[in-house]
Amino acid sequence: MPQSAEINFWRQMASVSASKLLNALGVILLITVLNTAFSVEDIGVFFFFYVSVNFLSKFVGGVGEAIRKRVSANEGHNPRYLAVGTVFALLFQTAVSVVIISVYVFIPEQLLPDTLQRAGLGIVLSAISLLFAQSIGKLLLSYNSGMGYPSRSEWFGRALPGILFLVLAVVFTVTESSLSVILLAGTASYSLSALIMYVSTRPKLLVLPGREHVESVFDFGKWSILQMISNNIYNSADVLLLGLLVTSTSVGFYESSNSLAGLLYVVPYGFYSVGNVMISGLDAEGRRDDIVSVLQESLRVSSIIPVMSFFVFLGFGDVILEVVFGGSYGPAYWYLVGLGLVKVLSSYRKPLQGLNYGTDRPEVQFYANVYAMAANFLTVLPLIWYVGGLGVVISTVLAGVVRLGAVVLLTEEYVYEVDIRWTVLVTYSTGVVLLLASQAVEGAFELTTVQYALLLAGFVVAYLVSNISLIGVNLASPITDNRN
Numbered sequence: 012m013p014q015s016a017e018i019n020f021w022r023q024m025a026s027v028s029a030s031k032l033l034n035a036l037g038v039i040l041l042i043t044v045l046n047t048a049f050s051v052e053d054i055g056v057f058f059f060f061y062v063s064v065n066f067l068s069k070f071v072g073g074v075g076e077a078i079r080k081r082v083s084a085n086e087g088h089n090p091r092y093l094a095v096g097t098v099f100a101l102l103f104q105t106a107v108s109v110v111i112i113s114v115y116v117f118i119p120e121q122l123l124p125d126t127l128q129r130a131g132l133g134i135v136l137s138a139i140s141l142l143f144a145q146s147i148g149k150l151l152l153s154y155n156s157g158m159g160y161p162s163r164s165e166w167f168g169r170a171l172p173g174i175l176f177l178v179l180a181v182v183f184t185v186t187e188s189s190l191s192v193i194l195l196a197g198t199a200s201y202s203l204s205a206l207i208m209y210v211s212t213r214p215k216l217l218v219l220p221g222r223e224h225v226e227s228v229f230d231f232g233k234w235s236i237l238q239m240i241s242n243n244i245y246n247s248a249d250v251l252l253l254g255l256l257v258t259s260t261s262v263g264f265y266e267s268s269n270s271l272a273g274l275l276y277v278v279p280y281g282f283y284s285v286g287n288v289m290i291s292g293l294d295a296e297g298r299r300d301d302i303v304s305v306l307q308e309s310l311r312v313s314s315i316i317p318v319m320s321f322f323v324f325l326g327f328g329d330v331i332l333e334v335v336f337g338g339s340y341g342p343a344y345w346y347l348v349g350l351g352l353v354k355v356l357s358s359y360r361k362p363l364q365g366l367n368y369g370t371d372r373p374e375v376q377f378y379a380n381v382y383a384m385a386a387n388f389l390t391v392l393p394l395i396w397y398v399g400g401l402g403v404v405i406s407t408v409l410a411g412v413v414r415l416g417a418v419v420l421l422t423e424e425y426v427y428e429v430d431i432r433w434t435v436l437v438t439y440s441t442g443v444v445l446l447l448a449s450q451a452v453e454g455a456f457e458l459t460t461v462q463y464a465l466l467l468a469g470f471v472v473a474y475l476v477s478n479i480s481l482i483g484v485n486l487a488s489p490i491t492d493n494r495n
Contacts, residue, residue, distance in 0.1 A: 137194035144201035264343035290369025309362035322442035349404035383414035
């Protein structure tokens with residue numbers, strides 16, 4: 012019996028979400044720290060290479076998803092699946108590194124984009140080292156997760172390197188080090204993470220995988236790689252379009268708002284990560300009814316905090332932005348609200364994505380991403396023309412609706428067995444009532460900062476208590492109860 016079918020779902024989900032939360036907070040703090048020592052142009056160079064590394068590592072990450080699926084569904088041959096991924100990672104990273112260095116060294120500087128002209132060879136080499144470390148880390152994270160330890164893998168594979176990277180970035184920023192040194196700090200962080208994950212399971216890498224192992228990994232991997240790449244293009248296009256077609260100010264508004272909205276993503280991500288592993292084990296045993304139970308419970312709980320946070324952004328978004336990033340960020344209010352809505356849509360989609368990965372259907376997410384990108388690219392230019400930077404946010408919301416709709420339609424055989432109407436009614440009606448009440452209080456009284464904070468805290472507490480009570484979350488096990 013696959014160990015993944017019997018994991019403690021709620022404990023693993025809470026742990027994964029906590030890890031993701033720390034990672035999201037780290038991004039916010041990193042932006043704040045870098046702003047104290049580097050110019051906007053320098054920070055732009057840093058994030059260009061950092062995002063490029065994340066993009067390129069998605070190729071290896073897609074193979075990692077395939078490894079997680081194969082390992083979680085099979086008791087034997089686990090090291091051989093990891094060996095397949097390791098060989099692919101080393102070959103791919105080497106090829107990419109040769110191309111990047113060749114472009115930088117042999118193409119005349121005046122023909123390079125402005126970002127590469129500002130960078131220097133030191134930053135390029137530091138970014139390549141980070142690519143190697145991050146890619147190997149993704150493989151080991153997926154392998155450990157597939158072995159039945161998704162929460163431990165998230166802590167070692169994401170939270171630990173994220174926290175260490177932030178701490179080192181602060182140290183090097185204070186000591187006025189260069190951006191290339193800060194990127195090397197990322198390399199050290201992810202290398203330590205990979206070493207810890209390797210030691211925790213000690214897989215044998217000096218094994219010879221058979222042809223069936225290679226074919227098994229890449230049969231799944233051909234879709235998971237495409238899905239990850241399409242997902243990354245979808246997520247990165249907004250910033251590129253804002254930088255090219257609008258202004259750097261709009262990029263600042265978008266990135267600051269998106270980092271805050273990313274906090275809404277931690278719970279849906281937990282359901283995706285743990286549901287993926289557990290459903291894979293259940294699918295290997297043919298336990299369809301239990302798969303439906305896991306999906307239903309995930310969808311009932313996944314949206315509670317994102318929907319609450321969306322209403323918080325509606326009521327208090329301008330104040331939150333000014334407190335976290337400064338008074339000049341108040342005009343980013345509608346960016347925050349729009350991106351918060353995108354995360355709400357993701358809160359329904361992520362459990363379904365975990366279902367599709369767990370039941371060996373990674374192509375569903377790829378097709379959904381393609382439809383979403385089509386909607387995004389067809390609407391974004393007209394919207395930018397009419398409403399400027401906010402047009403990108405509106406286009407992203409529309410694409411998010413298309414993306415969720417496509418996943419639902421392509422997963423209809425399971426979705427039609429799930430009923431979350433009561434959950435939707437409770438989450439949104441409670442949000443509307445509390446939002447109107449808080450607006451009434453704010454309009455009737457001249458609130459101090461402390462009183463405003465208490466009003467916000469009261470909103471959060473009242474929302475969570477009422478929702479948890481009315482929805483009735485089953486904290487025993489998602490496969491012991493199939494209530495609506």
